[in-house]
Amino acid sequence: MSDAKEEALLIVDDEEINRAILANIFSSEYAIIEAEDGQESLDLIESNPNGLSAILLDVVMPRLNGIEVLRRLYQTGLTERIPVFLITADIGSSTMREAYNLGVMDVIQKPVVPYIVRRRVNSVVELFRARRRLGAEVERQRDQLLLQAQQLAEMGMGMVEALATAIEFRSDESGEHVHRIHDITCHLLSNTPLGEGLTQEQIRQIGLGAVTHDVGKISIPDAVLNKKGRLTAEEFELMKTHTVRGAELLSRIPQMREHAAYRYAYDIALHHHERWDGRGYPDGLVGDQTPIWTQIVSLADVYDALVSKRCYKDAFPAHTAMDMILRGECGTFNPRLLEYFCQAEPVLRQFYPPVKGVG
Structure with a gap:
């Protein structure tokens, strides 16, 4: 008994x-707690439910008898965690049957034989201890595996974020574009009714997904990606493929698929160029067929492109960009989304460093 004296034995x-006889048998191995009746035993158990190795329970007692105590312990699930032994002269078949049905580990007849009762009690106590140790180890290993899976998923997400930022540099941008799209998306979902029904954790995951919206541009040749003039029809069709390529890329990263943000990232990458009137790409989705978070990323992407300097244009002032969006020069958007975007735009403007000519 390597855990001797670490836990207590309750004698009821x-x-x-009778209490003295049992205490004498086990005092060298356990701290002994005594109760004179069933109600007192329940009070002691309630005050120390995790510090008991076993309960030795008489049947015939005042206030609450042993079977009534056993019923209470069974109802609270304690008989699953603490082994209970009936120590009684009443070993009628009905008493034994109910006792075992209520989870008692053993019924020991009075008068007790010391070496027999010690062996029977200690064997069960050791079994419960081993089960607790095993349960704790299983729990520890499960937590470790969950942590490892989370770390792998975060690593995969981090790699994709790094790739998304690298693509921005490749397209002659500052690399801040993806972070602004993240901030705009999270702000609108957290501070307007557009995020109604979403938890903060879901909004965080959507923000992570927004970072990867243009990851498919890795497949677009530099000559098209950085072209200063207007794209030809053929070049535009090639540029449009970055949506499908982005979703395919995300789906091929095992760690990414295990990340909670994956479902949002996949849809955002695939559908952030859809439009409210169905004239977007790649699937021509109409209205709310595109999830609201992807609609937000779509509008944020357009706004950021307008107010930022690009290889093919100078930055527009914020008020000019909003006029262009509201006039439908950049495609059609959800009217409700436009309403809340307009309300939030003075705050969103603060996400940008002051640049001459932008305001």
Whole structure:
């Protein structure tokens, strides 16, 4: 018994001599706690439910008898965690049957034989201890595996974020574009009714997904990606493929698929160029067929492109960009989304460093 004296043994009997006999048998191995009746035993158990190795329970006692105590313990699930032994002279078949149905580990007849009762009790106590140790180890390993899976998923997401930022540099941008799209998306979902029904954790995941919206541009040749003039029809069709390529890329990263943000990232990458009137790409989705978070990324992407300097244009002032969006020069958007975007735009403007000519 390597855990000797670390836990206590509760002896419940209204006869002092019976308690003394049992205490004498186990005092060298356990701290002994005594109760004179069933109600007192329940009070002691309630005050120390995790510090008991076993309960030795008499049947015939005042206030609450042993079977009534056993019923209470069974109802609270304690008989699953603490082994209970009936120590009684009443071993009628009905008493034994109910006791075992209520989860008692053993029924020991009075008068007790010391070496027999010690062996029977200690064997079960050790079994419960081993089960607790095993349960704790299983729990520890499960937590470790969950942590490792989370770390792998975060690593995969981090790699994709780094790739998304690298693509921005490749297209002659500052690399801040993806972070602004993240901030605009999270702000609108957190501070307007557009995010109604979403938890903060879901909004965080959507923000992570927004970072990867243009990851498919890795497949677009530099000559098209950085072209200063207007794209030809053929070049535009090639540029449009970055949506499908982005979704395909995300789906091929095992760690990404295990990340909670994956479902949002996939849809955002695939559908952030859809439009409210169905004239977007790649699937021509109409209205709310595109999830609201992807609609937000779509509008944020257009706004950021307008107010930022690009290889093919200078930055527009914020008020000019908003006029262009509201006049439908950049495609059609959800009217409700436009309403809340307009309300939030003075705050969103603060996400940008002051640049001459932008305001």
